Each structure stands twice: as C-alpha cells, then as structure tokens.
Amino acid sequence: AQTVTQSQPEMSVQEAETVTLSCTYDTSESDYYLFWYKQPPSRQMILVIRQEAYKQQNATENRFSVNFQKAAKSFSLKISDSQLGDAAMYFCAYRTGANSKLTFGKGITLSVRP
Amino acid sequence: EAEVAQSPRYKITEKSQAVAFWCDPISGHATLYWYRQILGQGPELLVQFQDESVVDDSQLPKDRFSAERLKGVDSTLKIQPAELGDSAMYLCASSLSSSANEKLFFGSGTQLSVL
Numbered sequence: 001a002q003t004v005t006q007s008q009p010e011m012s013v014q015e016a017e018t019v020t021l022s023c024t025y026d027t028s029e030s031d032y033y034l035f036w037y038k039q040p041p042s043r044q045m046i047l048v049i050r051q052e053a054y055k056q057q058n059a060t061e062n063r064f065s066v067n068f069q070k071a072a073k074s075f076s077l078k079i080s081d082s083q084l085g086d087a088a089m090y091f092c093a094y095r096t097g098a099n100s101k102l103t104f105g106k107g108i109t110l111s112v113r114p
Numbered sequence: 115e116a117e118v119a120q121s122p123r124y125k126i127t128e129k130s131q132a133v134a135f136w137c138d139p140i141s142g143h144a145t146l147y148w149y150r151q152i153l154g155q156g157p158e159l160l161v162q163f164q165d166e167s168v169v170d171d172s173q174l175p176k177d178r179f180s181a182e183r184l185k186g187v188d189s190t191l192k193i194q195p196a197e198l199g200d201s202a203m204y205l206c207a208s209s210l211s212s213s214a215n216e217k218l219f220f221g222s223g224t225q226l227s228v229l
Binding site for chain 1: 215
C-alpha cells in the first residue's frame with residue numbers, strides 16, 4: 001500500500017522568510033504524481049503545486065517550488081518570501097494511474113509570524 | 115471561478131439518527147469524490163465516482179454509509195445510523211477526469227457532529 005508521511009506536525013516562519021515543508025512517500029510504482037494542497041482556516045482545500053515522477057525538473061509555481069528526490073522518495077515544498085496568507089495546513093498527496101485514489105499525508109500546520 | 119457546492123455547512127445529530135450530505139460538482143466534471151477528514155488528519159477517500167458509476171468505495175463503511183450520483187451530476191452521501199465516531203468533516207471534490215495528474219477542486223465541506 002502506498003503511504004505518505006509528513007513527520008512535522010507544525011512549523012513557523014517569519015514573514016518574508018523561506019520555509020521548507022517535508023514529505024516522504026512509499027511506493028513500488030515507477031510512474032506517479034505528487035501534489036501539495038493547502039487548506040486555509042476557511043477549509044476549502046486548493047492545489048498548490050504538482051510534480052510528475054517521470055520529470056527530473058522540479059516544479060515551480062511563483063513563490064512555491066518543490067525538491068523532488070525520486071530515489072529517496074522525498075518531496076518537499078519550499079515557500080519563498082512567506083506571506084501572512086500562507087498560514088494554513090499543507091498536505092502532501094500521492095496518486096498513480098487513472099481511477100486511483102489520491103492519498104494524503106497527515107498534514108502540517110504552518111504559521112507565519114508578522 | 116466555478117466552485118464545488120456542498121450543503122449543509124454544519125450538521126449536528128444524535129447517534130442512531132440518519133444524516134445526508136449533498137454535493138454539486140463543477141459543471142462538466144466527470145469525477146466526483148467524497149472524503150472524510152478527522153480533525154488534525156489528512157482527508158481519506160470514502161468513495162469515488164466516474165460519471166454515475168462507483169470506481170472505488172473500498173473504504174466506505176457499507177453497513178451504514180451509502181453514496182449515489184444518479185444522473186452523473188450531483189451526489190448524496192448518507193449515514194444511517196450515525197455513530198459518535200462519524201464526527202468529522204466530509205469533503206466533496208470534483209475533477210475533469212480521473213487521470214492521475216488531474217487537479218481536484220474541493221468544496222468547503224460539511225462539519226458533522228454526532229452527540
């Protein structure tokens with residue numbers, strides 16, 4: 001069974017600084033997709049960034065980027081120039097193949113200090 | 115931007131009662147998902163529909179939970195009878211297709227409290 005592990009329950013960052021959220025996963029598949037979702041206090045979850053396992057280049061979306069280490073099965077999210085609106089729970093997620101389920105980690109609560 | 119609609123936003127019920135949640139996905143989205151999220155945890159998939167067909171309900175407690183998407187558009191999730199352990203946030207999501215790289219759009223959820 002595929003598992004997604006987020007070992008840090010909470011993190012804090014100073015506004016305008018950079019923070020990295022960790023995620024590891026376990027799979028026997030060679031082709032899969034990884035995602036980071038953000039869940040603000042309003043609770044509507046939104047996609048932050050996604051990475052295809054077959055791509056060596058790390059995905060980037062504005063201030064958000066990932067460090068994808070396929071051999072180590074590691075998928076961390078880096079948030080640059082942190083803003084107050086970045087405060088939320090962040091979930092790492094994994095999916096493989098059509099009709100497969102999206103499996104989430106337990107999440108990490110990120111707080112941003114003004 | 116179009117959103118996934120869910121109702122009610124909050125539901126309080128007593129154990130052994132029946133409850134139902136409704137979800138209206140984004141128009142044109144063929145795939146619909148129901149997730150359960152316990153406080154402080156990540157969402158867990160209960161059921162996944164492709165149009166009106168169930169493609170994954172392996173984690174749905176079928177003795178008390180049921181889900182339907184009769185016309186392949188909106189969906190209802192029912193619990194009967196509700197138990198104390200069912201207290202959680204129930205999230206609905208939709209996507210254009212069931213492709214693995216597809217982006218999921220989530221609703222605001224229904225917060226269920228069973229007393």
